[in-house]
């Protein structure tokens with residue numbers, strides 16, 4: 001059977017490290033009325049731009065929206081604090097599985113990874129749009145699969161901006177290029193070597209090592225399953241995890257903010273990182289062969305709960321997220337795919 005939506009009333013403190021004793025409260029406000037997700041075809045198509053080349057006009061809008069989200073009271077489910085907790089709750093063991101209460105819901109390390117984060121971004125983006133009364137607002141993506149996009153995008157690094165987060169690695173500020181295989185230590189290679197290595201990783205994770213849905217999406221994860229027996233898909237495993245660790249602040253106990261699931265959603269850069277992860281899903285489906293969505297109904301019918309732009313609780317299924325232009329009304333500004341032609 002598919003993973004069922006959580007029962008919010010059973011939410012418990014989240015574990016900062018899985019199985020560890022240190023906990024943090026991540027439960028969202030409980031609401032008993034739950035709507036069923038329906039695609040809203042009346043909303044304009046939104047195009048997510050590459051973060052390193054946004055216009056001044058776009059940046060002004062984005063900052064205004066992010067500032068408005070930060071200004072909401074902490075108990076509003078649309079606030080920055082609560083949005084970060086959504087991720088924490090689904091990732092750090094706050095929700096027991098309904099009917100299998102010894103096992104918690106975990107949206108990483110399995111086939112739930114791509115669709116969960118897609119819907120999470122969708123609601124986050126709609127909330128930002130609503131806060132500035134602009135239904136065309138779209139999140140930017142961090143174009144980390146291309147050399148021009150390797151550094152942290154500049155718009156996130158101005159300490160006076162609402163897009164800034166102070167808990168990041170001080171040694172990894174622009175113009176330092178991201179290391180897509182970062183494991184916690186800097187190997188000081190020259191720029192050309194970094195570029196070649198990063199592009200080779202992208203080729204492997206998207207093309208040669210991701211020839212079928214199981215490899216790309218990760219292991220099947222069904223109701224009652226223990227998540228620890230699963231494995232992640234290629235992109236989730238690398239570079240997604242590595243980028244989290246590369247951005248997080250190593251002087252913080254748990255590599256806050258980006259370096260731990262419980263705190264990652266506190267950094268606005270998280271959402272740009274995940275937009276590019278999400279973009280990779282779209283691109284992968286265009287690469288041919290068996291690169292298609294999973295057809296197993298235990299995947300298609302897995303369900304999550306999110307708060308929408310009106311602070312109402314919505315139930316979404318994985319099948320609601322597969323065609324973003326049609327179902328969610330967004331797409332990505334195209335960018336070159338240099339890794340596609342760099343077969344190692």
Ligand code: C2O
Pocket residue numbers: 087091108117240244261264274
């Ligand atoms: Cu839910 Cu990038 O992690």
